[in-house]
Each structure stands twice: as structure tokens, then as C-alpha cells.
Amino acid sequence: MYTPYQYHLKNQLNEIIEAGLYKNERVIVSPQGAEIELETGQKVLNFCANNYLGLSGNPQLIAAAKAALDDHGYGMSSVRFICGTTDLHKKLESKIAEFFGTEDTILYAACFDANGGVFEPLLTSEDAIISDALNHASIIDGVRLCKAQRYRYENADMEDLEAQLQLAQEQRFRLIVTDGVFSMDGNVAPLDKIVTLAEKYNAMVMVDECHSAGVVGRTGRGVTELYNIEGKVEIITGTLGKAFGGAIGGFTTGRKEIIELLRQRSRPYLFSNSIPPLVAAAGIKMVEMMTGTNELQDKLHRNSAYFIEKMTALGFDIKPTRSAICAVMLYDAKLAQDFAAKLLTEGIYVTGFFYPVVPKGQARIRVQLSAAHEIEHLEKAVNAFKKIGKELKVIK
Amino acid sequence: MSYSAKTRNLYQAQLGDIRNAGIYKEERFIHSSQAADIEVEFPAGAEIMNVINMCSNNYLGLSSHPDVIKAAHEGLESRGYGMSSVRFICGTLDIHRELEKKVTEFLGTDDTILFPSCMDANAGVFEAILTSEDIMISDRLVHASIIDGMRLCSAQHDTFKHSNMEHLEEKLLLHSDKRIKLVITDGVFSMDGDIARLDEMVRLCEKYDAMILVDDSHSTGFIGRTGRGTPELCNVVGKIDIITTTFGKALGGASGGCVSGRKEIVDMCRQRARPYLFSNTIAPVIVSGVLKVFEILSSNTERRDKLEENTAYWRKGLKDAGFILKEGESPIVPVMLFNAKLSQDFSKDLYNEGIYAIGFFFPVVPNGQARIRTQISAGHEKHHLDNALSAFNKVGNKHGILGLTKEQIVAKYGL
Numbered sequence A: 001m002y003t004p005y006q007y008h009l010k011n012q013l014n015e016i017i018e019a020g021l022y023k024n025e026r027v028i029v030s031p032q033g034a035e036i037e038l039e040t041g042q043k044v045l046n047f048c049a050n051n052y053l054g055l056s057g058n059p060q061l062i063a064a065a066k067a068a069l070d071d072h073g074y075g076m077s078s079v080r081f082i083c084g085t086t087d088l089h090k091k092l093e094s095k096i097a098e099f100f101g102t103e104d105t106i107l108y109a110a111c112f113d114a115n116g117g118v119f120e121p122l123l124t125s126e127d128a129i130i131s132d133a134l135n136h137a138s139i140i141d142g143v144r145l146c147k148a149q150r151y152r153y154e155n156a157d158m159e160d161l162e163a164q165l166q167l168a169q170e171q172r173f174r175l176i177v178t179d180g181v182f183s184m185d186g187n188v189a190p191l192d193k194i195v196t197l198a199e200k201y202n203a204m205v206m207v208d209e210c211h212s213a214g215v216v217g218r219t220g221r222g223v224t225e226l227y228n229i230e231g232k233v234e235i236i237t238g239t240l241g242k243a244f245g246g247a248i249g250g251f252t253t254g255r256k257e258i259i260e261l262l263r264q265r266s267r268p269y270l271f272s273n274s275i276p277p278l279v280a281a282a283g284i285k286m287v288e289m290m291t292g293t294n295e296l297q298d299k300l301h302r303n304s305a306y307f308i309e310k311m312t313a314l315g316f317d318i319k320p321t322r323s324a325i326c327a328v329m330l331y332d333a334k335l336a337q338d339f340a341a342k343l344l345t346e347g348i349y350v351t352g353f354f355y356p357v358v359p360k361g362q363a364r365i366r367v368q369l370s371a372a373h374e375i376e377h378l379e380k381a382v383n384a385f386k387k388i389g390k391e392l393k394v395i396k
Numbered sequence B: 001m002s003y004s005a006k007t008r009n010l011y012q013a014q015l016g017d018i019r020n021a022g023i024y025k026e027e028r029f030i031h032s033s034q035a036a037d038i039e040v041e042f043p044a045g046a047e048i049m050n051v052i053n054m055c056s057n058n059y060l061g062l063s064s065h066p067d068v069i070k071a072a073h074e075g076l077e078s079r080g081y082g083m084s085s086v087r088f089i090c091g092t093l094d095i096h097r098e099l100e101k102k103v104t105e106f107l108g109t110d111d112t113i114l115f116p117s118c119m120d121a122n123a124g125v126f127e128a129i130l131t132s133e134d135i136m137i138s139d140r141l142v143h144a145s146i147i148d149g150m151r152l153c154s155a156q157h158d159t160f161k162h163s164n165m166e167h168l169e170e171k172l173l174l175h176s177d178k179r180i181k182l183v184i185t186d187g188v189f190s191m192d193g194d195i196a197r198l199d200e201m202v203r204l205c206e207k208y209d210a211m212i213l214v215d216d217s218h219s220t221g222f223i224g225r226t227g228r229g230t231p232e233l234c235n236v237v238g239k240i241d242i243i244t245t246t247f248g249k250a251l252g253g254a255s256g257g258c259v260s261g262r263k264e265i266v267d268m269c270r271q272r273a274r275p276y277l278f279s280n281t282i283a284p285v286i287v288s289g290v291l292k293v294f295e296i297l298s299s300n301t302e303r304r305d306k307l308e309e310n311t312a313y314w315r316k317g318l319k320d321a322g323f324i325l326k327e328g329e330s331p332i333v334p335v336m337l338f339n340a341k342l343s344q345d346f347s348k349d350l351y352n353e354g355i356y357a358i359g360f361f362f363p364v365v366p367n368g369q370a371r372i373r374t375q376i377s378a379g380h381e382k383h384h385l386d387n388a389l390s391a392f393n394k395v396g397n398k399h400g401i402l403g404l405t406k407e408q409i410v411a412k413y414g415l
Helices: A002-018 A059-072 A087-100 A111-122 A137-144 A158-170 A191-200 A256-265 A277-292 A295-314 A333-345 A375-391 B005-020 B066-079 B094-107 B118-129 B144-151 B165-174 B198-208 B263-272 B284-299 B302-321 B340-352 B382-398 B406-413
Strands: A035-037 A043-046 A104-108 A128-132 A149-153 A174-179 A204-208 A235-239 A250-254 A325-331 A351-353 A363-368 B037-041 B049-053 B111-115 B135-139 B156-160 B181-186 B211-215 B242-246 B257-261 B332-338 B370-375
Touching: A002 B263, A043 A375, A059 A277, A059 B066, A087 A104, A087 A235, A087 A250, A087 A277, A104 A111, A104 A256, A111 A137, A111 A204, A111 A235, A111 A250, A111 A256, A111 B118, A128 A137, A128 A158, A137 A174, A149 A158, A158 A174, A158 A191, A174 A191, A191 A204, A250 A256, A256 B005, A295 A325, A295 A375, A325 A333, A333 A351, A333 A363, A333 A375, B049 B382, B066 B284, B094 B111, B094 B257, B094 B284, B111 B118, B111 B263, B118 B144, B118 B211, B118 B242, B118 B257, B118 B263, B135 B144, B135 B165, B144 B181, B156 B165, B165 B181, B165 B198, B181 B198, B198 B211, B257 B263, B284 B302, B302 B332, B302 B382, B332 B340, B332 B406, B340 B370, B340 B382, B340 B406
Parallel strands: A128 A149, A128 A174, A174 A204, A204 A235, B135 B156, B135 B181, B181 B211, B211 B242
Antiparallel strands: A035 A043, A104 A250, A235 A250, A325 A363, A351 A363, B037 B049, B111 B257, B242 B257, B332 B370
């Protein structure tokens, strides 16, 4: 049976290659950090990781993970409700709730699973989900798995959100869903305005803080801190796989009853292992570090401001951003790929993004800043951008 | 923002219903490593008890194996803690590739792609490779993650009665006009422990020009003479187009899963499977542990052999005591109690005797099919099994069900 299908798949794969959309993976042979080593032996500066706080190779997290390996072993070989819950899982859940000023937290294997499993247990066909058009793929999949009525508003467009809220008035409950920081542009959701509209139209709010937790807000509590509305959002989802150590794991934190119901009904929670104990232990250490000092956030904010200022001065077209994501707009897909390839020869590792990841004609290089970057790393990157930008006639 | 009293009340009422129906899931907190002997706090705040674990997926006893832990330590040293990236941006390490190759060799397939979990592998595989012109024909008892994957796929969907080959054949005939026909089954079914009839399924797939996907999560590492899973047991190695499996059960038990099979299918998943493209892959430290697991499994069959012996001993002991079991060969041994409340009381009494085993009831299993699902491990020694057997005996006696038929138990406790 496989032969005709194989032919069909080969054709499809060729189409992907011809369209220039084939994803090749670069193999890394070192720990994640500002400087990494590729399989080719080349050492490069990494400007495309979600390693915002530089914790991915942090010695304290590694020590915490090692200690947990010694006293809680390697795997649990079970889902939470059978025999896969350790004291470390409970402790991390309460630490995360404390950190965000919420009532309770539930851990997932990934934020992809948190978003995939949050809607179906909470909402039925009587309810409405009102979702930002640029929300992450995992939110889209979660919404697809839920029977609620779907409404969509243009990215961060409050007039459109209001119009959709008016349309959704006939449903029983309304849930507005937004990313905190949108991963491709780096813009922050106008959560203050969203909350005002939610009050006016009697809706709940869910925000995905994957690219904002640890990054946005004076102490890294995310967009609710930025807008001074901590504790006012019903549901926050977030990840341990980006700023917070970068291994794996996600969470949903918010209202007590919501979290309790998810524990009973959320399919990725019930039917898949939680994070292993060593990841829970590193997570606990991470929250403790965050609570003790703002050093890393401060450095990240300084690095982001520096880089954006220099790039803007050079004449690059940068998307307005309030996060550690800096989208350098090149518009043309091939140009974005050539630019990234040339930067790599200069020792700067970035990725070009183009359709379908971003809209057609909106190709870009997405630079992600990190607290792991030192000033000389930033200077080197800016100089490389300057050199290639001139070479490719993107800047004068 | 408007978490109104109405909303709160609705959710509280739903939670009340779950409690009243007796199906509220209480978690027990484990303070030790996963193993035959564990330290448990249950209920929350209670004194920690040392109990024997009879309900984990730690089939090979590798979840806290010293060599695996040592390999994880080394992984942390050489590759750090997290990658903070998806695979195709900057989240691919040499050891991810190495593990993919190792799995491919072990299962005898063309290629392998890692996922953060087998839940994600199953959730992502169908949509990546099938369209509305195609049909998925699945066994009615496949795992929840396969069901979610199918829900996310635009291909048509039909089911066949559990392990019923005549019914599968009917469905293959019925859907003979579809472009791609994909037959989908678990290798070992998690609630009953029975094994899919892969030899017959492969024969039917060949006859009707269909492909086959097997989720071998409850068999990779120990089913089959050398632990290659249900395809080995059924003599169809190399004939299964797609195998999905997990590292979260027998293979160390931390996290991670994969899709292994035909080269183009794996390649297509790398380009299109959403949980692969939009979520971190397995953390380096976990990869290091799984690589060590495969090294252990490839060197000899000691562990799966011991598991087989333990399972035979356990089944015989329970049968001799007069329990009704679901027949089968896998280390999943369901002790049938039929009544939901009885299964919960039984589980609590076992716990007081130092035995940790959970009762399963509707909706996890069909109504009137409540049970204690025991799972045997190569980490169990004879004394663990003997202790557990005497506890089962004692609690069975207490409830007066030893030697009774199903009808007698139902007459006594109801359904």
C-alpha cells in the first residue's frame, strides 16, 4: 500500500523544497547560550533563541536538576493522577501562583499542551472564544478542539475586538484570548484596554505569557505587571521552555475553580506524563531566583534597548516592540534567507522568517535578545548587520 | 476580568458533580524516586508511608536506574539544561539526531522524529500526512491522544469494533474508494492489557491497499522476544508503516515520544506536524537518559525476561487466590471488580496494607467494568509480589469476593 502514497508524499516534499519553504535543521553540539558551537565546528553568537534570561545553561538550575535526579530519580513513568505526582510538582505549582499573584496553577508537559487542553474543559457550544488573529498555533489547536463559538479580531485591534464582543453577547460566557507578546512582531497586547472591554462586555480574559513572562514588566511578571493589572486576568498560560530555563514544561495559572476543573478534565494533563521531577526542581529554583533579584530582567531590558537603538540608527526598519523580540523587516523572502546566511558567515546565528510563518511580503529576520549577551556580543551583531545590510543594499 | 459569581458557581457546580459521582481524581504526592518501593503522602498532609507501587508504567524498572541517572547528570554537564527553542530554529542538538537514529535501528524502521511526548506525536501525525480525501479507520479503544489527533485532521474517520477483524475488513471494503486508507490501533491496549492482532491487520491492509499505524507506548522495550514491541511479537517487523511510542513509560519514564516509520512520512512530519514545529523538543538531559536506556536494552534481554517471569507469577498468584482477571500476556493485569465504589474502597484498603494500586471506573473504562489495574515491573522482586499478593488476598477476603463469579460480585455490590 505504501508505494503510491510514497510517490504522493515525495511530490509534496518536492513542492515544499521548490517553494523554498523546506525546514533544514542546524545541529548544535554545545549547551545553549550566547555563544554556541555548530556541528561544522563553527562557533557563533546566537540571536535566535528564546533564552531571554540566559538561564538555559545556568549553573544553579543545572545543580537543582542534578539534586532532583539524585533524590527523585529520572522519570515518573505515570500521569499525575495515577502515580506521577511528586512533592516537587506541588511546590512548583504554588511557586508559580505566588509569582503571578494568581490563585492556583496546573503544570503541563508543555505550554503547547496547556493551550491545547485549556478550552475544551471550560467552555461548551453555549460559550464564545474571541481570539486575536495572531495568536500562537497551540491556541488555535486548543480552540479547534473546543465546541465554543469562535470569533476572531485583527491583531491588537480594539475596535474590532469590541465589535466581536458585541456579536458574542448572545453566548453564555465569553473568553477573550490573546498572546502577551506576539512572537513574530514582538509587540505587546494592549491588555489594559482588553481588560476594560472585558469588563464592559462581561467577558473573561486569557493571556499566553510565553514570550513575556520573565521578559516584560519591571520584575518580569509579564504583561499583567506592565499594565498594573496583576491578578485581574482569569487565565494565564506560560512556558518553562523559553525564558524560564528553556527545557520543557508549561502551565496554566489563574482562578482556583478553573485550575481544579482542568485537573479533572484537561486531556493533555490526564493522558500524558507531567514534567519530570528534575525539571520541576529547576523550575522551583528559577522562581526563587526571579523573586530574589531583577538583575537578569534589567540586563535584558538594557540589551534590548541598546540593540534596537543601534539598529534604528543604522536605518533598519524595525517593527515597534516592547519585548526582547526585534523584527528586522526585509519584506522579501529570498532576501531574508540570503541575509541570514551571510550573517552566519559573520558568526551571527539568526533565522529568516517568511510566508507562511508571517504574511506574504512581510519577510524578516527575527532577532531575540538575551541577558546572556554581553555588550561586545551586541556590538559584533550590530556591525555584522551593518556590513551585510550595506552589501545587500538594505541600508545606505 | 469578569469572573462573575455566575461563572464561579457554574464551575463549582461541575466540580461538585464530579465529586458526587465519586470520580474526583485525588493526587497522591510521592517524595521518593519512582521504583517498586516508594514514599507517599496521601491524603495531602498525611504522614509519609512506604508502599509498594503496583500501578506505574515503569515496566522495565528503569525510571530510577543508576546508569540512567548518571547519563542524565552527564547530559546536564555536556549539553546544559534547556534549548529554549524549537527544533528548526536553534533547538536541534547532535544527541537529538543520535536518539532518532537509535530508535530507528531498534524498531527496524526507515527514520524517526522526536516529539515532546507521544501525546504530541499522536496529536500531530495525522494532520501532517492526511487530507479530506483520505480515511482513518481506528480501533474503538485507541488512546485519547490518537482521538485528539484524528479530531484535528480533516481526513474522514470511521471505527471498527475492538480487535474485531471481520468488522475491520467490512470497513476497509466500505472505504475502498478513498485515496489513502490508514488503519490505526494501539499495540497493547492500556486498560485491558490485550494485544492488537497485528499479523491479521497487516494481512488485511495488504489485501485492501491500506497503511497501518500502531501506538506501541505500552509495549516498546518489553513486548516481543527482544522487546521491539508488538510488531516483533506478531512477526510483522518492517511491515508497520507508522509506529508511535513514548519514552515516558518503560524507556526511563521521564518524557518524550516519537513517530518512527517510512522515510517520507517522518520527513513530512518534520515539515508539517504542529506540535513539532511549535513546541520545544525533548530536553537534552532527557535525551541523554533515553540514549542510555537503549544501550541497556540493546545489550541483553534480562529486564524484559524478568518482567515476563514476574507477570506470569503475579497472574498465577491472583488467579489462585480467586480473583477475576482480564486474560492476556502483557504486564497490565486488570483485577476485575465491576462496581466503581468497590474499586475505590479496594484501592484504599490496599493502600492501608502498603500497596499502591488505583481503581479505574467509568468513564475511563466502560460502565460496570470497574477494576484495579495492576502493572508489573522488572523492578519488582519476588518479595514485592508476595507482599502485594497477601494484601490482595486480605482485602479480597474483607470484601468477600474471592472465588466469586462476575454475576456473584455484581449481585453483591451492583454495577
